[in-house]
Amino acid sequence: xxEKKKAVVLIGSPRKKGNSIRLSGYFIEQLRTKDGDVEWxxxxxxxxxxxxxxxxxxxxxxxxxxxxxxVLASPLYYDSLPAxxxxxxxxxxxxxxxxxxxxxxxxxxxxxxxxxEASQSEVAxxxxxxxxxxxxxxxxxxxxxxxxxxxxxxxQASLELAAESVSRGKPIPEEAIDLIARPFAPAFMYLVMxxxxxxxxxxxxxxxxxxxxRPYEK
Amino acid sequence: xxxxxLDGFRNDDDGRDNLPAMLQDDLTSRNENRNIQHxxxxxxxxxxxxxxxxCWIEHxxxxxxxxxxxxxxxxxxxxxxxxxLSPVTFGGxxxxxxxxxxxxxxxxxxYFRIVHGEVHHRKRYDEYPRFAVIGVLNESYPxxxxxxxxxxxxxxxxxxxxxxxxxxxxxxDGDEKIRDDIRTALDxxxxxx
Numbered sequence: 001x002x003e004k005k006k007a008v009v010l011i012g013s014p015r016k017k018g019n020s021i022r023l024s025g026y027f028i029e030q031l032r033t034k035d036g037d038v039e040w041x042x043x044x045x046x047x048x049x050x051x052x053x054x055x056x057x058x059x060x061x062x063x064x065x066x067x068x069x070x071v072l073a074s075p076l077y078y079d080s081l082p083a084x085x086x087x088x089x090x091x092x093x094x095x096x097x098x099x100x101x102x103x104x105x106x107x108x109x110x111x112x113x114x115x116x117e118a119s120q121s122e123v124a125x126x127x128x129x130x131x132x133x134x135x136x137x138x139x140x141x142x143x144x145x146x147x148x149x150x151x152x153x154x155x156q157a158s159l160e161l162a163a164e165s166v167s168r169g170k171p172i173p174e175e176a177i178d179l180i181a182r183p184f185a186p187a188f189m190y191l192v193m194x195x196x197x198x199x200x201x202x203x204x205x206x207x208x209x210x211x212x213x214r215p216y217e218k
Numbered sequence: 219x220x221x222x223x224l225d226g227f228r229n230d231d232d233g234r235d236n237l238p239a240m241l242q243d244d245l246t247s248r249n250e251n252r253n254i255q256h257x258x259x260x261x262x263x264x265x266x267x268x269x270x271x272x273c274w275i276e277h278x279x280x281x282x283x284x285x286x287x288x289x290x291x292x293x294x295x296x297x298x299x300x301x302x303l304s305p306v307t308f309g310g311x312x313x314x315x316x317x318x319x320x321x322x323x324x325x326x327x328x329y330f331r332i333v334h335g336e337v338h339h340r341k342r343y344d345e346y347p348r349f350a351v352i353g354v355l356n357e358s359y360p361x362x363x364x365x366x367x368x369x370x371x372x373x374x375x376x377x378x379x380x381x382x383x384x385x386x387x388x389x390x391d392g393d394e395k396i397r398d399d400i401r402t403a404l405d406x407x408x409x410x411x
Contacts (some may be wrong), residue, residue, distance in 0.1 A: 079372035086315035198328040202275040216295040
């Protein structure tokens with residue numbers, strides 16, 4: 001008979017269909033296909049929607065209390081987690097100060113940034129690691145990637161490898177961390193593509209001639 | 219000289235009253251004729267950044283939210299010195315501080331540049347303020363302090379600061395040590411009067 005386990009996914013992005021949801025969704029999908037002795041159920045909580053009221057917050061905390069695995073999937077904002085994701089971690093820590101630990105719980109993170117270098121997200125991953133230590137969660141590791149909106153095989157392969165290991169209760173392997181960190185493109189190529197991308201996006205909005213505006217000039 | 223302090227203490231954080239006072243004391247002791255704007259973020263209703271890029275590709279330089287977050291962005295750009303003050307939170311900044319920091323995105327360009335082989339964003343303006351950070355711990359926590367300093371180093375690149383001031387003070391060390399640490403951090407970024 002299969003063991004039932006629960007994964008709670010916290011989405012740190014304000015977007016309803018962004019990279020954080022897509023990447024964590026693929027990871028959970030892979031988790032479900034591994035280890036036939038474990039049946040995974042999952043719940044996804046978009047923090048921007050779940051921290052808006054005390055009632056919802058309490059529900060979120062309750063769900064996390066019952067989770068075997070907690071996954072935080074988040075973009076990188078100014079080299080660390082966005083304010084809302086940071087607030088979620090603070091609230092969890094405050095609620096769990098006096099909690100009775102009912103079972104062993106594991107925590108991992110997937111951090112995506114708009115730069116090609118995954119190394120720029122290392123601080124954010126380590127913030128998550130320190131959080132895990134402070135609230136008594138077993139740290140499984142963090143997957144950091146750059147340019148997450150650029151689909152590539154190494155990202156999927158990494159998430160599959162990570163899911164394989166996590167499904168057996170083991171940490172994310174170094175191989176998965178290295179795979180997902182592979183830059184999408186060399187820095188200069190990314191710069192050229194990215195800059196033209198911004199210009200075209202601004203042109204679609206009729207703002208390409210104002211892209212360098214300085215409304216706060218002294 | 220215009221100075222902006224972004225105060226990221228939460229309502230129940232230790233040090234929330236005396237640390238800002240010590241910081242302001244130090245700044246005014248260098249020159250009492252200074253324009254210091256102390257934004258007590260826990261008392262300000264600031265919408266979190268939506269990552270919508272309105273400020274880059276729809277109305278460049280301005281956030282879609284016309285709230286205190288926008289007021290702070292303007293103040294930062296027009297200042298000579300930006301000081302972040304925050305309890306060290308899992309080795310990073312508090313959510314109060316982050317809600318203001320994240321909203322500085324309109325003040326930079328979407329266009330990329332390469333800095334020491336890494337991709338970062340170009341400046342929107344010619345000049346940016348000097349940058350210093352004071353982190354606050356209740357007790358010694360070396361791992362969190364080390365991570366906090368790494369964060370400040372990363373932020374400095376994205377805030378166009380080559381040599382940021384940084385102090386991580388420990389409340390249990392006592393006021394005299396704390397004042398010394400703040401002074402040393404601000405010595406790094408002092409920009410005349």
